[in-house]
Amino acid sequence: MSTTTNDDAVVTADTDREIRIERIFAAPRERLWAAYSRIELLTQWWGRGNRLDVERWEFRQGGHWRFVEHSDGETDGFEGRFREITPQERIVFSFEWDGMPAYVAIDNVSFVDLGDGRTKVVTDSRFHTSQERDGMLQSGMETGLNESYRALDALLAAGS
Numbered sequence: 001m002s003t004t005t006n007d008d009a010v011v012t013a014d015t016d017r018e019i020r021i022e023r024i025f026a027a028p029r030e031r032l033w034a035a036y037s038r039i040e041l042l043t044q045w046w047g048r049g050n051r052l053d054v055e056r057w058e059f060r061q062g063g064h065w066r067f068v069e070h071s072d073g074e075t076d077g078f079e080g081r082f083r084e085i086t087p088q089e090r091i092v093f094s095f096e097w098d099g100m101p102a103y104v105a106i107d108n109v110s111f112v113d114l115g116d117g118r119t120k121v122v123t124d125s126r127f128h129t130s131q132e133r134d135g136m137l138q139s140g141m142e143t144g145l146n147e148s149y150r151a152l153d154a155l156l157a158a159g160s
Helices: 029-037 130-137 140-157
Strands: 009-012 018-025 049-056 064-071 074-086 090-097 105-111 119-126
Touching: 018 130, 018 140, 029 105, 049 130, 105 130, 130 140
Parallel strands: none
Antiparallel strands: 009 018, 018 119, 049 064, 064 074, 074 090, 090 105, 105 119
């Protein structure tokens, strides 16, 4: 499975337990890193640009994070723990959506400097089972992800 249109992320599910997401942004790696690691920037794009309550943000190895997104009178909670943080290069964390409780994915986000002022962000999400992976794919995650990435584009453009 793979889909892409214009500025949409390329989402592939080539193995039975993983989803790979790739997206190129028109900004240097340092700016992408800041948008992912500084909570005052992250809250402007992460939840598709919707209001986001930060219930917890401990950006360090072993730290816990929890966000609640508010949209159209509904709320969605997301949380996890940071496994690895390598500044400017990689963030590895667990990811759990309240809509699929106890189905935890491990996300590995890499920031690849393309050398021309652009950065490729690659996220590999690993699930326990193929059914969990399929449930996430069927949840609308791709639409929400692309909406968040468009909000990130706007944030990056405003900062240039």
